[in-house]
Amino acid sequence: MIEQSQLKEDIVQAAQNVRANNPMAGSITNTVTIDFVANAQLAAGGSAAMVYLPDEGETLVAAGGAVYLNMGTLFPVYEETIPRTAAAAQAAGKPWVLDPVGIGIGSLRTKLLSQLKEYKPAIVRGNASEIIALAGLWDLSGSAEDLSRARGVDTTDTVEAARDAAVALARFTGGAVVVSGKSDLVTDGKSVVISHGGSSLMGKVTGFGCSQGGVLAVYATQTDPFTAAVAAVNHYNFSGRAAAAKAAAPASFKAAFLDSLYLATPEDIANNSMEIQEA
Numbered sequence: 177m178i179e180q181s182q183l184k185e186d187i188v189q190a191a192q193n194v195r196a197n198n199p200m201a202g203s204i205t206n207t208v209t210i211d212f213v214a215n216a217q218l219a220a221g222g223s224a225a226m227v228y229l230p231d232e233g234e235t236l237v238a239a240g241g242a243v244y245l246n247m248g249t250l251f252p253v254y255e256e257t258i259p260r261t262a263a264a265a266q267a268a269g270k271p272w273v274l275d276p277v278g279i280g281i282g283s284l285r286t287k288l289l290s291q292l293k294e295y296k297p298a299i300v301r302g303n304a305s306e307i308i309a310l311a312g313l314w315d316l317s318g319s320a321e322d323l324s325r326a327r328g329v330d331t332t333d334t335v336e337a338a339r340d341a342a343v344a345l346a347r348f349t350g351g352a353v354v355v356s357g358k359s360d361l362v363t364d365g366k367s368v369v370i371s372h373g374g375s376s377l378m379g380k381v382t383g384f385g386c387s388q389g390g391v392l393a394v395y396a397t398q399t400d401p402f403t404a405a406v407a408a409v410n411h412y413n414f415s416g417r418a419a420a421a422k423a424a425a426p427a428s429f430k431a432a433f434l435d436s437l438y439l440a441t442p443e444d445i446a447n448n449s450m451e452i453q454e455a
C-alpha cells in the first residue's frame with residue numbers, strides 16, 4: 177500500500193509536469209460532450225485533438241503521449257476506429273484511457289468493449305454501474321448479466337458496490353481504475369484511494385465523467401497510471417468544490433469549474449482530502 181506522503185509528492189510532480197509540458201492526449205469521444213472534454217484538457221494544462229476516422233486515431237497515438245477512447249455515441253466507422261486505435265496504443269507502449277459510457281446499450285458497444293479487453297487500458301474510468309458491467313463483461317467479477325443493469329449513461333449503483341469490480345479490473349489490466357461518484361474510488365489492485373470533494377452539481381451537467389476521462393489521459397502522459405488517476409480525480413474534486421463556492425446552478429457552475437481546473441495549484445491537487453486503504 178502506498179504512503180500518503182509519497183503519493184502527494186508524486187501528484188505535485190505530475191501536476192507540475194502537465195503544466196510545464198502541455199502534453200497532447202487525443203480522443204475518440206462522444207458528440208454530446210466533446211467540447212467539454214477538450215476544454216477540460218486545456219484548462220488542466222494539456223492539449224486536445226478529437227477525431228473519428230481509423231487512420232486518424234492511429235496518427236493521434238503516434239503524435240500524443242496517451243489516447244482516450246469513450247464509447248458514448250457510436251458511429252459505424254468506430255467498429256474500425258476504436259480497435260485500431262487501441263491496438264496502435266498497445267503496440268506503441270502508450271497509455272490509453274477507456275470510459276465505457278452506456279455499456280449495455282447496443283450490440284456494437286458490447287462487441288467493441290469485449291474486443292478492448294485484449295488491449296488492456298492503462299486507466300478505466302466509469303461510474304459505478306459501468307465499472308460493475310465492464311468487470312462482468314470481461315469475466316473478472318460478477319456476471320455477464322451485470323451488462324443488462326445499465327439504464328443509460330447515469331449510475332444506479334453506489335461507488336462502494338463497485339469496489340470489487342474495480343479491484344478485479346485493475347489486477348487484470350495492471351493499470352488503474354477510477355469509479356466516480358459522490359466520493360471517488362481509485363485503485364491499482366493493491367491500494368484503494370477514496371478521494372473526497374466535488375459537488376452534487378457535477379451530476380446536473382452532462383460530461384463531467386467524460387471530461388474527467390480526457391484529463392486522466394493528459395495526466396497519464398506524465399506519470400504512471402495510478403498516480404495519474406489519483407491526480408486527475410483530486411484535481412476534479414478540488415475544482416468541483418471550489419466552483420460550488422462560486423456558483424449555485426448548472427450553467428454557471430460549469431464555467432466556474434473550468435476556471436477552477438485552470439487555477440488549481442499542484443499543491444491544491446495533492447492536498448485534496450483522500451484516504452488510502454488496502455485493496
Ligand SMILES: Nc1ncnc2c1ncn2[C@@H]1O[C@H](COP(=O)(O)OP(=O)(O)O)[C@@H](O)[C@H]1O
Pocket residue numbers: 302303304329330331356357358359360373374375376377378379383384385386388412413416
Ligand atoms: N454527488 C456528487 N458529489 C460530489 N461529486 C460528484 C457527485 N456526483 C458526481 N460527482 C463528480 O462528478 C464527476 C463525474 O462523475 P459521475 O457523475 O459519477 O460520472 P458520469 O458522468 O460518468 O456518470 C466526478 O468527478 C465525480 O466525483
Ligand SMILES: Cc1ncsc1CCOP(=O)(O)O
Pocket residue numbers: 206208209248249277278329381382383384385386387
Ligand atoms: C448523455 C450522453 N449520452 C450518450 S453519451 C452522453 C454523455 C455522458 O456524459 P457523462 O457520463 O460524462 O455525464
Ligand SMILES: [Mg+2]
Pocket residue numbers: 277302303329385386
Ligand atoms: Mg459517464
